[in-house]
Amino acid sequence: MDGFTYSDIFATKGVEYLLVISVLLLFIPFWRMVSRPAKAMYEAAESVVPALSEWFQLPEEKLYYHQGHSWAMPENDNVVKVGMDDFARKLVGKIDGITFPQVGSRVAQGEKGWTLLAGAKSIDMLSPVDGEIVAINDSLFSSPTGGGQDREGQPWLLKVRTPKLSANLKNLLSGGLARKWMEGVRESLLVRMNYNLGALYQDGGVLVDGIAKSLDQEHWDEIVKEYFLIS
Amino acid sequence: MGIDRRTFLKGLGAGMAVTLPGSSLLARNLEAEDIAARKEFSGVLVDTTRCVGCRSCEMACAEAHGMPIPDIGDTSALDTVRPTSVTQWTVVNRYKTDKGDVFAKKQCMHCNQPGCVAACLVKAMAKQPDGAVTWDTNCMGCRYCMISCPFDIPKFEYDSAFPKIQKCSLCWERLQKGQKPACVEACPAEALTFGKRRDLIEEANRRIYGEAGKYVSHIYGEREVGGTGYLYLAAVPFEQIGFRTDLGTTAYPEYSKGFLYSVPIVLLLWPAFLIGINTITKRKNELQSREGGKR
Amino acid sequence: MNTLTATEEIKGLKDFVTFLSRELKPKGKLLTPFNVISASLILLGAILVLYRLVKGMGAVTNLSQEFPWGIWIGFDVMVGVAFAGGAYVLTFVVYILHSDKYHSLIRATVLNGLLAYVFYAGAIFLDLGRWWNITNPLWGNKFGANSVLFLISWHFLLYMIAEFVEFSPAIAEWLGMRKLRKFLGSLTLGAVVVGIALSTLHQAGLGALFMMAKGKVHPLWYTEFIPVLFFVSSIFAGLSMVIFEGTISHRVFSDKISHEEHAAYDEMLVGLSQGCAVAMFVYFFAQLLILIHGWHWALLNTAMGWWYLVENVGLVAIPCLLFFQGARYRNLLVIRTAAILAMIGIIINRLNISIIAFKWWIPFSERYFPSWMEIVITLAIILTEVWVFRWVVNRMPVFGKPPAWAEETHS
Numbered sequence: 001m002d003g004f005t006y007s008d009i010f011a012t013k014g015v016e017y018l019l020v021i022s023v024l025l026l027f028i029p030f031w032r033m034v035s036r037p038a039k040a041m042y043e044a045a046e047s048v049v050p051a052l053s054e055w056f057q058l059p060e061e062k063l064y065y066h067q068g069h070s071w072a073m074p075e076n077d078n079v080v081k082v083g084m085d086d087f088a089r090k091l092v093g094k095i096d097g098i099t100f101p102q103v104g105s106r107v108a109q110g111e112k113g114w115t116l117l118a119g120a121k122s123i124d125m126l127s128p129v130d131g132e133i134v135a136i137n138d139s140l141f142s143s144p145t146g147g148g149q150d151r152e153g154q155p156w157l158l159k160v161r162t163p164k165l166s167a168n169l170k171n172l173l174s175g176g177l178a179r180k181w182m183e184g185v186r187e188s189l190l191v192r193m194n195y196n197l198g199a200l201y202q203d204g205g206v207l208v209d210g211i212a213k214s215l216d217q218e219h220w221d222e223i224v225k226e227y228f229l230i231s
Numbered sequence: 232m233g234i235d236r237r238t239f240l241k242g243l244g245a246g247m248a249v250t251l252p253g254s255s256l257l258a259r260n261l262e263a264e265d266i267a268a269r270k271e272f273s274g275v276l277v278d279t280t281r282c283v284g285c286r287s288c289e290m291a292c293a294e295a296h297g298m299p300i301p302d303i304g305d306t307s308a309l310d311t312v313r314p315t316s317v318t319q320w321t322v323v324n325r326y327k328t329d330k331g332d333v334f335a336k337k338q339c340m341h342c343n344q345p346g347c348v349a350a351c352l353v354k355a356m357a358k359q360p361d362g363a364v365t366w367d368t369n370c371m372g373c374r375y376c377m378i379s380c381p382f383d384i385p386k387f388e389y390d391s392a393f394p395k396i397q398k399c400s401l402c403w404e405r406l407q408k409g410q411k412p413a414c415v416e417a418c419p420a421e422a423l424t425f426g427k428r429r430d431l432i433e434e435a436n437r438r439i440y441g442e443a444g445k446y447v448s449h450i451y452g453e454r455e456v457g458g459t460g461y462l463y464l465a466a467v468p469f470e471q472i473g474f475r476t477d478l479g480t481t482a483y484p485e486y487s488k489g490f491l492y493s494v495p496i497v498l499l500l501w502p503a504f505l506i507g508i509n510t511i512t513k514r515k516n517e518l519q520s521r522e523g524g525k526r
Numbered sequence: 527m528n529t530l531t532a533t534e535e536i537k538g539l540k541d542f543v544t545f546l547s548r549e550l551k552p553k554g555k556l557l558t559p560f561n562v563i564s565a566s567l568i569l570l571g572a573i574l575v576l577y578r579l580v581k582g583m584g585a586v587t588n589l590s591q592e593f594p595w596g597i598w599i600g601f602d603v604m605v606g607v608a609f610a611g612g613a614y615v616l617t618f619v620v621y622i623l624h625s626d627k628y629h630s631l632i633r634a635t636v637l638n639g640l641l642a643y644v645f646y647a648g649a650i651f652l653d654l655g656r657w658w659n660i661t662n663p664l665w666g667n668k669f670g671a672n673s674v675l676f677l678i679s680w681h682f683l684l685y686m687i688a689e690f691v692e693f694s695p696a697i698a699e700w701l702g703m704r705k706l707r708k709f710l711g712s713l714t715l716g717a718v719v720v721g722i723a724l725s726t727l728h729q730a731g732l733g734a735l736f737m738m739a740k741g742k743v744h745p746l747w748y749t750e751f752i753p754v755l756f757f758v759s760s761i762f763a764g765l766s767m768v769i770f771e772g773t774i775s776h777r778v779f780s781d782k783i784s785h786e787e788h789a790a791y792d793e794m795l796v797g798l799s800q801g802c803a804v805a806m807f808v809y810f811f812a813q814l815l816i817l818i819h820g821w822h823w824a825l826l827n828t829a830m831g832w833w834y835l836v837e838n839v840g841l842v843a844i845p846c847l848l849f850f851q852g853a854r855y856r857n858l859l860v861i862r863t864a865a866i867l868a869m870i871g872i873i874i875n876r877l878n879i880s881i882i883a884f885k886w887w888i889p890f891s892e893r894y895f896p897s898w899m900e901i902v903i904t905l906a907i908i909l910t911e912v913w914v915f916r917w918v919v920n921r922m923p924v925f926g927k928p929p930a931w932a933e934e935t936h937s
Binding site for chain 2: 579580581582583584585587589590591592594595618621622623624653654655656657659660662663666668669670672673674675676677679715718719720722723726727730731734735736737738739740741742750753
């Protein structure tokens with residue numbers, strides 16, 4: 001600026017504003033992309049295990065799920081069937097036995113319902129409803145199919161008479177909400193595995209007994225207890 | 232005491248005015264009252280059209296401050312452009328221009344708002360009220376003043392275990408005694424004029440307009456970096472005689488002022504923001520854990 | 527997993543002396559290759575420091591009147607402090623945003639931050655020509671509050687104290703002093719808040735030092751926004767250092783790191799990578815904005831211009847993309863590579879402003895290059911820091927869980 005000729009000190013202002021606006025616009029997809037894993041990661045997972053969603057059967061309409069992975073299916077007369085979901089079974093793997101409370105004893109929603117036995121570990125599961133136990137499924141371990149790999153139906157574990165059924169059901173997930181929750185659980189599992197699905201297939205194609213065991217041989221029960229909301 | 236300081240200096244000044252030949256300006260220079268009262272900046276006007284390159288100023292400076300005396304008889308020193316050094320607070324350099332050889336004396340410019348003073352964290356560099364920029368021994372030797380000087384003047388004694396910063400002090404100790412700087416006194420060609428900065432600018436303008444075409448119409452140091460104590464006149468453009476003309480008119484301390492004034496703002500706002508965010512996220516976590524617990 | 531902390535409470539001086547003498551004994555092999563090499567360098571460095579103190583700076587450094595600041599400032603202080611920025615960023619994430627994910631890293635990072643500042647204050651001490659006056663800005667009657675360096679020296683001191691307070695619970699756990707541990711834990715949040723405010727200012731302040739070097743720093747690097755750029759770059763410099771140093775620590779100290787922490791480590795790396803990607807994105811476009819604002823695009827087609835592009839495209843934009851992709855594909859190798867490139871970029875940036883792009887017109891033969899003695903002293907400082915880090919980690923609960931009696935009070 002010599003004081004004898006004009007020089008526009010704001011000449012670049014327009015360009016600067018445009019640059020800032022475009023950077024902010026660019027930032028939106030940048031932020032979204034950096035915050036979540038690449039689509040290819042999901043696709044890689046799917047290609048290794050076709051339709052990851054098939055692993056954990058999507059929740060059926062009539063089932064009401066507790067966040068500890070037990071479910072309740074109302075039958076009639078305030079009696080509900082209670083069981084554990086597909087995710088829980090796949091997570092734990094081979095179950096050697098189940099310790100049930102006695103018929104006639106009471107259970108409470110969110111409190112301990114029954115205990116799974118697998119190897120040396122015992123893992124509690126939470127009951128989805130309040131009420132009195134009217135029946136337990138003894139035949140689970142007597143038949144060859146057992147409680148592990150059955151994919152046709154949802155074998156029930158207990159039948160409970162629930163006086164406050166509608167109140168209980170309000171606290172459980174079903175339908176679209178349950179589906180969303182399951183997606184979140186699946187996501188957390190993928191994150192745990194760091195999307196490294198090779199860990200699950202040890203001997204070239206055979207699914208290792210129990211997802212939790214393949215994540216952590218020693219402390220797999222702690223992982224399971226996390227998902228079952230047992231502290 | 233019989234005679235008070237003011238009267239003594241007045242007498243001294245008058246005596247000197249009578250004994251020394253010179254223009255009315257010289258008489259004004261030596262108004263010891265003003266110098267003693269130190270109300271305004273003093274400075275030196277360097278008229279490069281009068282300088283003959285004798286380097287008496289270099290010798291006088293060295294003598295006055297106990298530094299090795301340069302051999303001014305050996306003119307080979309003028310063959311290269313020299314910077315000031317730890318043993319030479321001022322140097323005279325020769326430049327070949329289209330108007331022949333021009334000699335320019337180089338030393339601390341004694342800026343109105345010195346970068347070195349703003350840089351010094353222990354106030355070792357200080358701008359005195361009479362204009363001199365002085366260095367003091369409480370210096371830490373951090374050399375930040377060297378980074379901040381637009382003219383690269385402060386020089387550091389790297390080879391000493393007890394190093395000092397060396398630069399022209401405008402003969403501040405002599406100024407206290409009512410004397411002129413040694414270089415100004417020694418100059419035989421009246422190229423150097425000491426006086427109040429205000430008066431020197433007037434004198435410089437007088438010379439520019441009085442002797443039409445002799446000088447480039449610019450007083451170097453009038454506005455450069457906010458104005459300096461040393462002012463220069465030349466017959467050729469200043470770039471040709473070793474002066475930087477790209478320094479701007481903003482005083483250098485202004486460049487860090489913005490940052491310095493943001494400090495209290497950040498220290499005020501950040502803790503409030505941080506505690507606020509902390510409270511919000513803590514509450515969010517509490518709510519979440521409460522909801523997630525009992526189901 | 528070994529328990530590192532005193533299981534007995536220390537009652538009285540005798541207990542303390544026994545405890546200390548036990549702790550002072552070296553743990554592990556003494557004559558490893560690393561130990562031998564680093565010890566020799568440290569010893570050589572110590573001798574050179576004495577030589578410098580006796581003979582003056584010129585005997586040991588290549589500093590000159592044209593280049594008053596060399597690698598002790600340009601590298602040790604400016605790069606070192608930028609890399610120590612991980613402490614203020616991570617304490618922000620863990621204590622202010624309450625993100626539990628990085629919890630296992632926080633003590634090591636704070637320890638590193640504390641040690642970095644202590645040792646770089648040491649580097650400054652060596653760089654002071656009149657070092658006996660080092661206390662002048664701290665007490666006395668001549669405070670140059672007008673100086674950016676005054677601010678920085680005070681901040682360094684206060685920040686060291688804040689970092690020490692943040693780390694002190696680990697020391698209390700080591701000594702088994704329960705009441706003290708509880709008290710110190712309550713100070714953490716305050717120390718964190720103070721630490722973040724101070725860090726913001728002195729990271730920016732190191733850049734502000736060069737504001738008065740207008741005309742000496744090349745126009746592509748000189749801008750009124752240097753403080754902002756230094757602050758933003760300290761974020762990804764610090765996080766990259768956390769990634770880099772964490773990778774090494776995880777291998778060297780793997781026996782101290784719990785099982786869950788090893789597993790969670792990958793998750794942390796992805797998160798840190800995301801943070802770096804975002805910070806570098808902002809930084810890159812800030813540089814672009816400044817380039818336009820300063821009318822300097824024409825300078826890009828010069829030697830210094832190409833060097834500027836190497837720094838900002840090769841060592842900012844490219845690592846930014848690598849962090850971005852590394853996070854998305856959870857590829858740890860890509861993330862680590864990005865961290866190294868980013869760190870090199872920071873080194874180049876700080877050296878550019880203080881040495882390389884400083885008085886860029888001066889011909890090669892007259893420029894400053896560090897002397898071998900300056901380099902040895904720098905290495906000695908860094909290696910001493912590593913030794914202290916190792917000593918602390920081998921005794922105090924830095925990696926791994928604190929003793930059961932120490933409740934983690936993270937308010």
